[in-house]
Amino acid sequence: MKIDEHIDQRWEENEEDHLSSAQDTPLRRDAFALSDQEKMDRIQENVKDILWTLGMDLEDDSIKGTPKRVAKMFVKEIFGGLHPDRKPTSSTFDNKYKYGEMLVEKNITLYSTCEHHLLPIVGKAHIAYISNGTVVGLSKMNRIVDYFAKRPQVQERLTMQIVKEMQAVLGTEDVACVIDAKHLCVNSRGIRDIESSTVTAEYGGVFKEEAKQRAFLDYIKLDTDFH
Ligand SMILES: Nc1nc2c(ncn2[C@@H]2O[C@H](COP(=O)(O)OP(=O)(O)OP(=O)(O)O)[C@@H](O)[C@H]2O)c(=O)[nH]1
Numbered sequence: 001m002k003i004d005e006h007i008d009q010r011w012e013e014n015e016e017d018h019l020s021s022a023q024d025t026p027l028r029r030d031a032f033a034l035s036d037q038e039k040m041d042r043i044q045e046n047v048k049d050i051l052w053t054l055g056m057d058l059e060d061d062s063i064k065g066t067p068k069r070v071a072k073m074f075v076k077e078i079f080g081g082l083h084p085d086r087k088p089t090s091s092t093f094d095n096k097y098k099y100g101e102m103l104v105e106k107n108i109t110l111y112s113t114c115e116h117h118l119l120p121i122v123g124k125a126h127i128a129y130i131s132n133g134t135v136v137g138l139s140k141m142n143r144i145v146d147y148f149a150k151r152p153q154v155q156e157r158l159t160m161q162i163v164k165e166m167q168a169v170l171g172t173e174d175v176a177c178v179i180d181a182k183h184l185c186v187n188s189r190g191i192r193d194i195e196s197s198t199v200t201a202e203y204g205g206v207f208k209e210e211a212k213q214r215a216f217l218d219y220i221k222l223d224t225d226f227h
Pocket residue numbers: 114115116153154155156183185186189190191
C-alpha cells in the first residue's frame with residue numbers, strides 16, 4: 001500500500017470533528033495518522049534525497065547519519081510541539097494568599113522555527129497575568145512557551161497561541177504576552193540584517209487598557225513607543 005493511501009485509511013478510522021480557529025497551526029486533518037516512527041522513517045528518506053540532490057556523498061562518515069539525525073530532530077525535538085499529546089499539563093492552585101497584582105514571568109528563553117524558511121527564531125518571551133482566583137506554577141509558563149515554539153511558526157501566531165492557552169489554564173482573559181526575537185531568515189540570509197529583531201504583543205482582558213500595558217512593559221523594561 002502506498003503511504004498516502006495508508007494515511008487516508010487511518011484517518012477514516014480515527015475521524016473526529018475538528019474545529020480550527022485563526023490562531024491554530026495550519027495542520028491537515030490527518031496530521032497524526034502516521035506514528036512518530038513512521039514520520040521519522042519517511043523524513044529520513046526525504047532528507048537523504050535532498051542531500052543526494054545537492055551532490056553530497058552520503059557514504060561519507062560525517063554525513064551518513066545526517067538524514068536520521070534530522071528526522072529525529074524534526075519529529076521529536078524542534079517540531080515536537082505539533083502533537084497535542086505533548087501539551088504540558090499546567091498545575092494550578094487557589095490564590096489563597098489573595099495576590100491581586102500582575103504577575104510577570106519575563107525573559108523566557110524562546111527557540112522556535114520560522115515556517116517560511118525552516119530557520120531558527122531565537123528570543124525572549126514575557127508573560128503577564130492577573131489572577132481571578134487561580135494561579136499557575138511558574139515553570140508552566142516556560143513550558144507553554146516551549147510547547148508552542150516547537151512548531152513551524154510565525155511569531156504573531158506563536159504570541160497568540162501562548163495567550164490563548166494561558167487564558168484557558170487560568171480561566172481569565174487577563175493575560176498578555178510580548179515576544180522579542182531574532183529571525184535567522186532575516187539575520188543570516190536574504191536581507192542579512194543581524195541587528196533587527198521582531199517584537200509582537202497580544203493583550204487580553206484588562207491588558208487592552210493602555211495603563212496596564214505600560215505597567216507590564218515597565219516590568220520587562222522593553223522600550224516600546226505607544227503613539
Ligand atoms: N509576518 C511574519 N513574517 C515572517 C516571519 N518569519 C519570517 N517572515 C517573513 O516571511 C517572508 C517570506 O517572504 P518571501 O518573499 O516569500 O521569501 P523570500 O524570497 O525568501 O524573502 P526574503 O527573506 O526577503 O529574501 C519574509 O519577508 C520573512 O522575513 C514571521 O514570524 N512573521
